[in-house]
Amino acid sequence: MTSQPPPMHPGAEAAPTCYRHPERETYVRCQRCERSICPDCMRDAAVGHQCVECVEQGNRSVRPARAMFGGAVVTKPRVTWALLIINVLAYLAEIADPEGVIGRFATWSYGIYQGEWWRLITGAFLHAPLTSSWSLSHILFNMWALYAIGPELERRLGSLRFAALYLLSALGGSVAVYLFGELAVGASGAIYGMFGALFVVSRKLGFDARGVLWLIGINVVLTFVVSGISWQGHLGGLVTGTIVAAAFVYAPRRSRNAVQLSAVVALLAIMAVILLTFPPYGVIA
Structure with missing residues (x-):
């Protein structure tokens, strides 16, 4: 049944x-x-x-949020914190072996001329040793400036672009030391590049940039008044950072990524040509 x-x-x-x-x-x-x-x-x-399925299709059609001048939205300034940590760790290594670390990694024009290219960037993560007249004030001022300005710039530019700005500014300062100086250490080239970028971003957004100008002016004066400061690294970083920021901020929206990438590549190419063409300060080719 x-x-x-x-x-x-x-x-x-x-x-x-x-x-x-x-x-x-x-x-x-x-x-x-x-x-x-x-x-x-x-x-x-x-x-x-x-x-x-409809939710998944809708998510695929939604554009991810972007930072103001390109790149992913930054909720936590991870690049700023990473740079701070690298600088502090490098300084601790320098304290442990000042002669070895500075002798091997400082921005030394003749060493760069002899093919030690890493000095162009490693010197930007070292600072005046404890035995110098600057003692801790050198790294403390630079790290305070990075802590105060870095997160704002990283949120405006995006993490990748901020990292490019910082490193290119450091390279610009090192190239200036190569051409017009001899030996230098410190993140000041990158920090001055951030000063220049802060001015460019402030102007672009319509903010009152007079405070930034005062900041830049005072530090430039101190660069030439106080002995023992590498004016080459400071001004080289300032000029480079200003140029990079202008390329990032004023790039047209429709071709923003292409223009920004082209500016980075062009600056790297110019620096490479300078290093390969001109001898350092005090060396006769």
């Missing part, structure tokens, strides 16, 4: 079931595709509910 389903009354319809779980009855429909969905397949929407 077999059991038969009860006969349906005339006009009666089968209860709707979830399109993903046919065994479950439901009377809720997706607001986009109108398919029936059970509680496990419901996703909250602005109005009503949507199914899993």
Whole structure:
């Protein structure tokens, strides 16, 4: 004997079931595709509910948020913190072996001329040793400036562009030391590049930039008044950072990435040509 389903009354319809779980009855429909969905397949929407597939399709069509001048939105200034940590760790290594670290990694023009290219960037993460007249004030001022200005610039530019600004400014300062100086250590080239970038960003956004100008002016005067400061590294970083920031900030929106990348590549090429063409200060080719 077999059991038969009860006969349906005339006009009666089968209860709707979830399109993903046919065994479950439901009377809720997706607001986009109108398919029936059970509680496990419901996703909250602005109005009503949507199914899993419609939510995924909608997420793919939504543009990710961008920083003001390109790049992903920065919620935490990770590049700023990473640079701070690298500078502090380098200084601790310098304290442990000042002669070895400075002798091997300082920005030394003749060493660069002899092919020690790493000095162009490693010197920007070293600072005046404890035995010098600057003692701790050198690294403390630079790290305070990085802490105070870095997060704001990173949020405006995006992490990748901020890292490019910092490193290019450091390179610009080192190239200036190579051409017009002899030996230098310190993140001041990168810090001065951030000063220049802060001025450019302030002007672009319509902020009052007089305070930034005063900051730059005072530090430039101190560069030439106080003995033992590498004016080459400071001014080289300032000029480079200002140029990089201008390229990032004033790049047209439609071709922003291409213009910004081209500016970075062009600056790197110019620096390479200078280093390969001209001898350092005091060396006759």
